[in-house]
Amino acid sequence: MQQRRVQDRIQRKRMNDPLSPQQLPDPTNIMQEEVAPNAAVAVAHKANPGAGLAASGESDILARAQAGDHSAFAQLYSLHKRRIYSLCLRMVGNVAEAEDLTQEAFLQLHRKIATFRGDSAFSTWLHRLTINVVLMHLRKRGLSLVSMDEAMEPAPEGNPGRSFGAADLTLAGSIDRLALERAVGHLPAGYRLIFVLHDIEGYEHNEIASMLECSIGNSKSQLHKARLKLRDALRSFPRQEARR
Amino acid sequence: MKEDPNQMDCLEFQALLPELIGAGGDAASHPHLLSCELCRALLADLETIAEAARRLFPIEEPPEKLWKQIESVIRDEEKAADPECETPRER
Numbered sequence: 035m036q037q038r039r040v041q042d043r044i045q046r047k048r049m050n051d052p053l054s055p056q057q058l059p060d061p062t063n064i065m066q067e068e069v070a071p072n073a074a075v076a077v078a079h080k081a082n083p084g085a086g087l088a089a090s091g092e093s094d095i096l097a098r099a100q101a102g103d104h105s106a107f108a109q110l111y112s113l114h115k116r117r118i119y120s121l122c123l124r125m126v127g128n129v130a131e132a133e134d135l136t137q138e139a140f141l142q143l144h145r146k147i148a149t150f151r152g153d154s155a156f157s158t159w160l161h162r163l164t165i166n167v168v169l170m171h172l173r174k175r176g177l178s179l180v181s182m183d184e185a186m187e188p189a190p191e192g193n194p195g196r197s198f199g200a201a202d203l204t205l206a207g208s209i210d211r212l213a214l215e216r217a218v219g220h221l222p223a224g225y226r227l228i229f230v231l232h233d234i235e236g237y238e239h240n241e242i243a244s245m246l247e248c249s250i251g252n253s254k255s256q257l258h259k260a261r262l263k264l265r266d267a268l269r270s271f272p273r274q275e276a277r278r
Numbered sequence: 279m280k281e282d283p284n285q286m287d288c289l290e291f292q293a294l295l296p297e298l299i300g301a302g303g304d305a306a307s308h309p310h311l312l313s314c315e316l317c318r319a320l321l322a323d324l325e326t327i328a329e330a331a332r333r334l335f336p337i338e339e340p341p342e343k344l345w346k347q348i349e350s351v352i353r354d355e356e357k358a359a360d361p362e363c364e365t366p367r368e369r
Binding site: 104107108111115116117119120123124132133136137140141144145209210211214215218229233234236239250251253254255257258261262264265268 | 296297
């Protein structure tokens, strides 16, 4: 860390460029983000770590940011801010918390960026760093990820056999984004966490189990309960709205 | 629980569902579903929800103020770590 700070000072002196706000570019104007818009692409990133960097020229920006170039770090922020903020927002379901966690994730990134060795895609590494930040936050808030069942409401009706009704209420082809967003927002924190990581972000159960320090079976079971809860919620929303 | 998949009732089948789906196998080919419309509907709904999650969620934009806050903390941290380094602040 100290070495990087020295490197940073040398670079700024060489450029005769004290860190002034006027010279720091506004990352919101640098470039539009072109990173994985959905789980399928995220999985593709994991399968082909170099793809994202080659496509966007991000590797050069990353190298400069690792050398302490603040302008390059601002560019990295611009490239990844939307995806990281969206991840935080999905995981905690609260705008203010998501902003705080996004800030913390990028501060952690700034502190640790010199340790990135390129063993995985940078976006994957940043993603994992962000998930760790969110998990730390949730643990501090008292969510026990091992005993999530106790921390949450009981499974729908407490019995999977009674969680569904008539077949004519099937959801097939009838889910819209707003309804699903609302239903996910109403999920208890533990269920939402696993649903977001698996179904939205594309992580596998073994990866989730490792991140959350729970068993693979626990991850599968929690995901199943989350989907059951979503199913119940999605089927009840239209009826609730009709009564208004 | 009955070991013969052909003899399972709805409760037994649904208790098995997290593993059937989570293992990535073809849950739809389970013998119980041949004769159970309700469990078929349940499985179809769960698959629809998973598919919708992959497809529907948009990427959100964080507020512009966030970068200024991050930038400010970075400056403070660097100043604290290296007081000799002058970092003019915004006025």
